[in-house]
Amino acid sequence: MSPPDDRLPTTVTRGLVLAALVGALALAVSQPIVAAGVPIGLGLAVAIRAVGGSDRRVALGAALLPIAVLAGVATVGLTGTPVAGLSAVIGMALATAVCGVVVGQPTAAALMRTGGAALCASVLAGGSALVAIGIDTAGGTQAALIAALWLTGDGVFGLLVALVVAAVAVVAALLVVPPAAVTVPSRDDSYAASRNALAKLIGVATAIAIGGLSILTVGSVFVPALEPVVEALTGSAAVRGLLAAVTGAALLGVAVSVVIRSVWRQTDGRRNAVVAIVAGSMPGVGLPFAAVIGVGGIEAMTVATLFGAAAAALGVGWLAAWLYEGVVGRNEATNPETAVAAALAAGGVVSGASVDTATLGLETGRTGVATVVPIAAALFAYDVGRYGRTLAREIGSEASRRPQLVRLGWSGGVAAVGVLVGALGMAGATVLAPTLSVPATAGVIVAVAAVVGGTWVLVR
Amino acid sequence: MTDRTVDRVADSDWAVAATVALAGLGITVGSQLLVAAATLPLWYVAADVLGSDRSALVRVRRRVTVHDASSEGVDADEASRSDEGEEQITASPGATATVRTTVRNDGSETLVDLRVVDGVPDALPVVSGSPRACETLEPLETATLEYEVELRRGEHAFGDATVRTRDLTGTITDTWTAGVEGDDAVHCSPPVETVPPGDGTNEYAGEVPTDEGGSGLEFYAVREYEPGDPVRAIDWRRYAGTRELATVEYRAERSTRIVCIVDARPNQFRAATTDRVPAIERSADAAGRAFERLVAAGHPTGIVGIHEQGLTSVPPGTGPATRQEATDLLDAMRVPGYVAAARSQTGDPSTALLRSLPGDAQVYLFSSFVDDDPLELVEALRARGYGVRVVAPDVTADTADTATRLAALERGTRLARARATGARVLDWDRERPLGAVLRTVGGEVATR
Structure with a gap:
């Protein structure tokens, strides 16, 4: 029986999704923050999936990735306790793994692009954190803006410097933009002529402006009526704002053009998505930064911490994607269903570890549900996932539903019996002894194991 | 049915490991809940203990239905079956065949996980459906695998089905190959009547697009x-x-003109055994049927007989006189030693034929290919740009003597070389009927 398919059969996939849902709900009984992690994990999965597609999807995914990471970092940061933070991370991991089960393992190319998007977003988030620190140092957003406007200095000299800097930036942007981005090879000569003419025009215009301003300044010495005009020009925030905006936009264009030039030379015949990644990452980081900076009440240092942590997380994500890409390329990647089981089991362990003493009370009941049910769901997911993987390998993903349902029912029944007996045993033990000691519980385990082992020996 | 292989495929090591890990974690962090949760994997260990080996009994039956495009989508199943063998299905290359393999649980117990893989010939690609299935079958319940294969030239034998059952726990598998009743082979080569005229046309208006x-x-x-x-x-x-x-x-x-060339040299009067029909009989018969069909479709068609020292011919035409002449010539060819006086030519027949063939003609060659002369003729015709169709009656098949088997090998090589020149070659097996229904040749005329 040769392997015809790698996708899991549909019914098994639905069973796994159901198990994940039940496990997540059980975890949310004890730690509601898990529910907040789920949509973030879905966003991450969508972003990873999207960067494997067309350029538009790559841009969308690259924009979504930093937003999801920022939301995740903010969620974990707001939880306050390690257990809650871990639970939120587990919710994210669970949702991402479930998406992997439904839509399949990301390809090596998608992971490579994800790594690129994470790295780009990490750099931008780090830059944003530095800007936030700068804003904090300047004393606020408004003060920072004012400082930026008058960075070149006051008076006529400052205005002249601002003019020259803006003109140089615009000309630099014109010259650095790759011709292939705006024209076709057959029109390269005419494009170069137009570009050079435009650069000369900017140069001439700047010279005229400098000359005019100089004449006005000199003239104001002899003609007092010109002084208000010179003061209006040199002291105008609108003029400085316009020049600063032009300079900023031109510098941004230069930076993007340099990146594009460097990556277009490395294509080596392969489709390169770096432009789309850069185009997506910039709004993906810039818009949240602008939003949180613009919202009153959020301190600049908090924003800097958020974006710094996000930059670190994205950097780790880049490293993880790079390593995982190699694993996927060697066909050694963990199956998504195993990842689902691991996430559910981790959630159960975290919940169980958060309670020291089991007493017969509501809190213990909630924690017990959040411990036992996710672990049972994890066991179910692992067992059913192995079955589905074998079925897909031998028959294909289009296998009929009935045997899958039988298998899901059997595995689910075993898990349900385990949960029921475990819960009853736990309740009985806590009734008999108000606080069940760990050694006593371990004795129960040994006893159950002995019964199972004896049965196995008898049947064999 | 081969020997059954029973395996225990799913061990419980993972569950034991999970139990130990959970218990260890619980004891380490002092959590009763985790220690209690360590009992959960043990139930999967216990469930695996219940796995048992129970012999399943299944019956597999296969039915092949051929859908030939040239039969205008009609189910050609019954029509294409050989008269002599129920299991032999005949079809044209390029047609698709629908295979329905039915699996029935003949045992008394429910098969919760029955996996079947049909033995599809390697040379036939599955174009839709799947020859694999996993079903749950109650006693006497059946399941059907339905898939379509694209037929390729040659004889293709279906293999036995591979069957695997799993018990409810999924731990015990029982694997064997089950014999399949019903259709087990497809013989795939184009029938004589379906060989259409090629793409040679002249400047006159006609019916060939x-x-x-x-x-x-x-x-x-x-x-x-x-x-x-x-x-x-x-x-x-x-x-x-x-x-x-x-x-x-x-x-x-x-318009196009077609010339049916019948190899009537002395070696065409031989057969593998005395009770079989010689090649010339079958060639003349096929040429006559093809001639009638082409003339009925409006294509001017002529007949040329190649003899040892000359040619006999009827010029292309569609009139009653041409028909009568062609019928007479084909009848006469069946007589050993016949060379018509009226239109015979002397010298090398092949050279004379190449000189006299119209430049826009398409050629049908009827020869058994038991020597190299027909192959050389095909190569010469193709070199001059003629469209060539070859109908080669097989007079070497199904014989036990070594000499004939060697001749069959050489003949196969010649036909392969003829195909390599670009000619369409039909290796006409002795068992194949000439055909009962002639289809509209005009509708099959190839586009130039």
């Missing part, structure tokens, strides 16, 4: 208007929309 524009019925292209184009060919709608004149062209239909 070509890849050039002109007068006809089927739309071909729209081109720029040129002075002199007929007014009725102008695309007036385009003119109304763009004020540009354009001319609509239809696919030109040309």
Whole structure:
């Protein structure tokens, strides 16, 4: 029986999704923050999936990735306790793994692009954190803006410097933009002529402006009526704002053009998505930064911490994607269903570890549900996932539903019996002894194991 | 059915490991809940203990239905079955065959996980459906695998089905190959009657569609208007929309002439055994049927007989006189030593034939290919650009003596070389019927 398919059969996939849902709900009984992690994990999965597609999807995914990471970092940061933070991370991991089960393992190319998007977003988030620190140092957003406007200095000299800097930036942007981005090879000569003419025009215009301003300044010495005009020009925030905006936009264009030039030379015949990644990452980081900076009440240092942590997380994500890409390329990647089981089991362990003493009370009941049910769901997911993987390998993903349902029912029944007996045993033990000691519980385990082992020996 | 292989595929090591890990974690962090949760994996260990080996009994039956495109989508299942063997299915290359393999649980217990993989011949690609299935079957319940394969030239034998059952726990598998009742082979080669005329045409209007524009019925292209184009060919709608004149062209239909060449040399009067029909009988019979069919379709068709020292021929035509002459000639060819006086030529027959063939003709060659002369003729015809169809009656099949088997090997090599020249070659097996229904040859005429 040769392997015809790698996708899991549909019914098994639905069973796994159901198990994940039940496990997540059980975890949310004890730690509601898990529910907040789920949509973030879905966003991450969508972003990873999207960067494997067309350029538009790559841009969308690259924009979504930093937003999801920022939301995740903010969620974990707001939880306050390690257990809650871990639970939120587990919710994210669970949702991402479930998406992997439904839509399949990301390809090596998608992971490579994800790594690129994470790295780009990490750099931008780090830059944003530095800007936030700068804003904090300047004393606020408004003060920072004012400082930026008058960075070149006051008076006529400052205005002249601002003019020259803006003109140089615009000309630099014109010259650095790759011709292939705006024209076709057959029109390269005419494009170069137009570009050079435009650069000369900017140069001439700047010279005229400098000359005019100089004449006005000199003239104001002899003609007092010109002084208000010179003061209006040199002291105008609108003029400085316009020049600063032009300079900023031109510098941004230069930076993007340099990146594009460097990556277009490395294509080596392969489709390169770096432009789309850069185009997506910039709004993906810039818009949240602008939003949180613009919202009153959020301190600049908090924003800097958020974006710094996000930059670190994205950097780790880049490293993880790079390593995982190699694993996927060697066909050694963990199956998504195993990842689902691991996430559910981790959630159960975290919940169980958060309670020291089991007493017969509501809190213990909630924690017990959040411990036992996710672990049972994890066991179910692992067992059913192995079955589905074998079925897909031998028959294909289009296998009929009935045997899958039988298998899901059997595995689910075993898990349900385990949960029921475990819960009853736990309740009985806590009734008999108000606080069940760990050694006593371990004795129960040994006893159950002995019964199972004896049965196995008898049947064999 | 082969020996069964029973395996225990799912061990419980993972569950034991999970139990130990959970218990260890619980004891380490002092959590009773985790220690209690460590009992959960043990239930999977216990469930695996319940796995047992129970012999399943299944019955597999296969039914192959051929859908031949040239049969206009009609289910050709019954028509294409050989008269002598129930299991032998015949079909043309390129046709698709629907395979329905039915699996029945003949045992008394429910098979919760029955996996079947049908033995599809390696050379036949599955184009839709799947030859694999996993089903749950109650006693006496059946399941059907339905898939389609694309037929390729040759004889293709289906293999046995591979069957695997799993018990409810999924731990015990029982694997074996089950014999399949019903159809087990497909013989795939084009029937004589389906060999259509090729792409040779002349400048006269006819019925063979070509890849050039002109007068006809089927739309071909729209081109720029040129002075002199007929007014009725102008695309007036385009003119109304763009004020540009354009001319609509239809696919030109040309006439063609077909020459049926029958190899009537002495070696064609031999057969593998005395009780079998010699090649010349079958060649003449096939040529006669093809001639009638082509003439009925309106194609001027002639007959040429190749003898040891000369040619006999009937020029292409469609009239009653041509038909009568062709019938007489084909009948006469069946007599050993016949060489017609009227139209015979002396010298090398092949050379004379090449000199006398019309340049626009298409050639049907009927020969058993038991020597190299027909192959050389095919190569010469192809070198001159003639479209060649070969119908080769097989007089070497199903014989036990070594000499004939060697001759069969050589004949197969010659046919392969003939195919390599670009000729369409039909290796006509002795068991294949000549056919009861002749289809409309005009509808199968290849486009130039």
